[in-house]
Amino acid sequence: MTKKMKNPLNRRLPRELKSEFGKYLVIFLFFIMVISLVSGFLVADTSLHTAYLDAFDKYNIEDGNFAYAEEASDDAIAAIEKDGKVKVYANFYKEEDTDDFESTFRAFGERNDIDKVCLLDGDMPKADTDVAIDRLYAKNHDLEIGDKFGVAGKDLTISGIVALSDYSTLYQNASDMMFDNDKFGVGVMTDAGFAALRENHLYYNYSWSYDTAPEDDAEAKDMAEDLMPILAENGMLTNFLPEYLNQAIIFAGDDMGGDMSMILAFLYIVIVILAFVFSITISNNITKEANVIGTLRASGYSRGEMVRHYLIMPMLVLLVAAVVGNVLGYTWLEQIFANQYLASYGLTTYEVLLNPQAFVLTTVIPLILLFIINFVMLTVKMRISPLQFIRRDLSKRMKKKAFRLNTKIPIMRRFQMRVIFQNFPNHVMIFFGVFFANFILMFGMILQPMLAHYQNTITDNVLSAYQYILKTPAETETGGAEKFCFGSLDTLPEKRSSESVSLYGVKPDSDYVKLHSSGKKVDISTAYAEKYGVEKGDTITLKDPYGSDKYKFEVGGIYDYPSTIAVFMEQDLFRQTFDYDSDYFNAYFSDQKIKDIDDALISTEITVDDLTKTSRQLIRSMGSMMNLFLVFGALMFVLILYLLSKIIIEKNAQSISMVKILGYNNREINRIYLHSTTIVVILCILITIPISSLVMKEVVEVVFFEYSGWITYYMPAVTYVKVAASGIICYAIVAFLLNRKVKKIPMSDALKNVE
Template identity: 50%
Template sequence: MKNPLRKRILREFKQEWTKYLILFVFMSAIISFISGFFVASGSIRVLYDNGFERYNIENGNFEYYAEASEETLCTLEEEGISIYENFYVERETDQIESSLRVYNERSEINGVCLMEGEFPKEADEIIIDRMYADNNEIEVGDTLVFDGEDLIVCGLAAFSDYSSLFSGTSDMMFDAMKFGVGMMTEEGFEQLGEVGLHYNYSWIYAEEPADKIEEKEMAEDILTALNEHGMVTNFIPRYLNQAIVFTDEDMGNDRIMFSAFLYIVIAIIAFIFAVTTSNTIAKEATVIGTLRASGYTRGEILRHYIALPVLVTLLSALVGNVLGYTFFLEVAKGIYYASYSLPTFELTLSGDAFVKTTVVPVILMMVINSVIIAGKLKLSPMKFLRRDLSARQKKKAFRLNSDIPIMSRFRMRIIFQNIPNYLTLAVGIFFANAIMILGLAFPALLKNHQEMISQSIVCENQYILKVPANTETEGAEKYCAYTLVTTEEKIKSESVSVYGLVENSKYIDIDGDVLGDLAEGEVIISSAYADKYDIAEGDEIVLREEYGEEEYTFRVSGIYEYIAGLAIYMSMDSFWECFDCEEDYFNGYFSEEKIEDIDEMLIATVITEDDMNKMSRQLTVSLGGVFDIFYYFGLVMFAMIIYLLSKLVIEKNAQSISMTKVLGYTNNEIGGLYIFSTSIVAIASFLLTMPLINKVMEVVVRIMLSSYPGWIPYYIPSASFVRIALAGIATYGVIAFLQFGKVKKVPLNMALKNVE
């Protein structure tokens, strides 16, 4: 015989179809969005992993100051590697403010995926990175002026060794607007000349290292051999090459973040289902008591009440996955291809995505509802028949001060009677506000970082030289610079700039006496370094050589307000002694004016304000649209939670509302009791959770940004909180109006039902 309880499922759905429809649409939307990202990132991960073999991506690259001889290269290959020439010329482009790194034609290593147009055939043709072209609105057939040379863009491509467009390992962030890569024919490359020419070589291991530890050891052996045969000016093993590995690491973080986001939202919805089902159980107490007395087990009744939440979740997951594999796949793909320079997309079906967006949400919904509803069903059949649903002996309601006005006491009673509903409401508002804050605050944080850099920039042009060279440029100030890397285990190693300054520097506002009085091993560090690694005055820091094993221990004597990078400051004398340099050695200039009397061949790098703003600029381009989605999603989540739970409060108290109507209260007065009570809780939750959200977001943002080189300090403007408050109040006003309509519809005869 069929279970008669099944017939009630459709009837229950019809009675509360608005609730189930709202939750179905909301869950379908969030699951489709997350599913689209999982499928896109999974497919891209397969492309990325297969690319190492398909495009023969290098295990590392190094650069000599001068071209290496064939004899030197043959000797180096005895280390168990194959070496390939990978020379490039890097210069400024004329019609757009950017630099372009142009490689000679490749055939054996670091393959190129053609995405539009064709490979260069003539000496004046160039193929450039697709993302760089998109960001600068360059199309196939356009003319690109490269340091005075007119080049025809014949194609757009993805360069396998530049999935993220980092120009160097010390970059805080890649910058696909101001930096790009390209490739020319051998004839065309030779015509570029030697200005900006880098003698770069790539290597491939004869046998791949077993793990990262062995890879590091093998790279150190290669570096030792390289130093024996020439002056190494750059050395980047694959595991340190941000242009190659950043994409993999960043996508891994994305999947963790989206998984956590999905499960938190599903858990909140599960609690909403559980709370509303508990209200249904209270309304149907006598029916449940009759069924239990008739022989139905708690398990059968439990399965009945969790059936609709689980079915709605399952249906939402299936619809969400269909949308995720179609519409939202294109959305996610567009976001990833706006962030990374990737080869042509190939869809890979992902069982992992299905499990995370279908199986896990359904199980989560089932477990949370089962635990909460099972607790409600532990009562005896007699208690259900008597509508006595308290698990413990009823206590008398505590007395409220009679000096409190009657209407205020009434509202307080309503709040106390609906504490579980209002607690769920408060938690939901907390998460909805956190999501909205993330959507609003991150763009503001990036904008604030750009403004702070503009205010704290050392000079208009900061030059780093390959070898010391003098200049007559007015105002130019010498300095020493060296790069060390952190040894902090919690955060991956990153570069720290060490500066040796002249006494009373015009550019770094540190008193010369302070620098001169520093004891051996004492330094001053930038505020960005102190903030990111939680370093205070008196602490010791340990750094090591970027391309070596020697470690340096420094004691922090002071903190200099500078947020544009991680830096250490000492006097020139201390620098010479620390790094065993000759007196009068220097390798850089601070200057407000461009230095034009030093040969470009002697200049390693020029750092400007644009370079400092790479990180915030690229994050804005890549993620701006994503954070807009977060804001509106949070607002919709807020509206949904308020609507469903305020609706529940009115339905739960329908008999009391009917009774107050019988006693002569008007609809406006009743609305002032029940809707105003919910308003108090909603507004209080809104205001009280904001300081907590601010603290939580500070932790979340620090974790998110700690994996990036450099530092962006946490900042949320007051305007963001005001905007969220106004949006929340406006949204709640609409919902309160809808709920007032429900109050008016409560019939007078309901007061006569279930009278005990």
């Protein structure tokens, strides 16, 4: 039996790889970059999200919590549990300012039944002065096990680092727009240690779990609405927060789920761009090797053999890139993305899980897509007869006569225009590649200036240096302090879930708030107006967060206050609307710190730091992620432009060789071929930057609409300049590499492949 001879075409593969090494290296690196990024993200996201979901059962996370003005009696708790079909747990906390650094610390007692604690390092508290604190709070204040810090005059010793299962995100209040793991922290103590802390800011907080857990948020909403009146009957309700609305519990999970959608959209966009790049690359390869293909076909090789041969190299390159990319994704990049989440959220321990979805999305789908695109392109091209290949007559349609250019246009300019028109498909892909790269670069650059602008705007438009919300009216002798009424209502759950709206009832001649409206009309903050699209003359409807009452207000003006979703009205209207006495007040504006009111009577103190926590936290948690986008955007810019520009040079290699014979030097040739591509690239940069900004504006507004509060989209002119400069610098690198490529094209190419 004769041994079957190996296919001689396979011997061409090493030579093809060597001759096209630059092109395949670019494609290889591009696939490694995309696959490793997406794989690493999906593995980290899935592993952390799985641990987050498992924590609900593992640590018995509450179904909600409520607070009373005073401690509930045993009879009240029994009545609630019977009528509400829930189990109620006391979960009191004390909240005090720290002595050694600027922050607010919320201390809990032992948690053995609900909202259990995950110990990450060290030991749980044993002595009365021991405390176990949140990991991020410890990290941001350089606190370690064994360190001490003061809370309301009492020194506490850190015995352990923990994650509180109901504080995966450090939201101090449900109405806060953003969490703050810098100036707010949580921890647990022994019951005796908790009792030893002063009770000036003791909150009678209770957690509940349903006897029968709701199946989804819709059922949880119905059950919460049924429970709230029962709670109101048994005590003075000061807070009511079902789990499905508790940002401290749900925000991290929602963010991880939202990021998954974003990264998948990014992957699909990249795959589409690569699909077009490959189609152009394959077409160019066939044109370049038309004589070889025609000779081989005439020698007896079938269409199928030729198709299989040209499929091997791109499929092999992608397969190796997929292996390398997944190895990087499961190791180095998984840790990078996991650290991004762990830098923002107080998550419990997790294990790295194998992610079949990541493998399918980053390896199987690209391989299938690449195979289909190559196969279809090659099958269509190989239908041309061998003689047509040899003659390089690859078009089935009659060649269109080139349209005439005005002879008054200088010869070099006409030459450049011809090059642009002849490579139109490549230039279209350059446009989309530049657009996507610009969008990524802009995304990496916009956060810092936008948040800085937001922070400056808040500082410039602050109502007062201090706002004091009181538990009960109290007098002060502080100079300049002004009384006002404060309350809160919720928006209706229409465009999004309900959101807290701060209500200010101020004097008509207030020194702090200059109202535009009077009588029955109200002002709304600019944050409210921009987020919900409300204008002067509109009527807004708000509802009682703890009841069914609804209130309608006519908007008489827009008050320049960007930090908070708020409504401003005259004091008399506030008192009439909510049925208060004519001299009622519960808050102060002041530009000086009020020191003559007992801390026990102050519910909340609002300063500029409180209003700017959103910008501080976003900069802290997303700063390194933005740097990753900048690097990726720049690399994508270079790789796509290099690949497509290289194709243009190779496609015109014979023409370049011919003009060299005619006496043109390298500088003149660069003016014809490289400068034409340069013109296209610069035009694409200038055109796509404003388009990217418009798309970015829509993306940012959609993203921040789901947050409490509002951040106005802002793009400084310098960012446009930075994006344009980044693109030009990236292309300069590409042009330098291509300039060397042009110089290496020999004049002998003009004598080859003569039609």
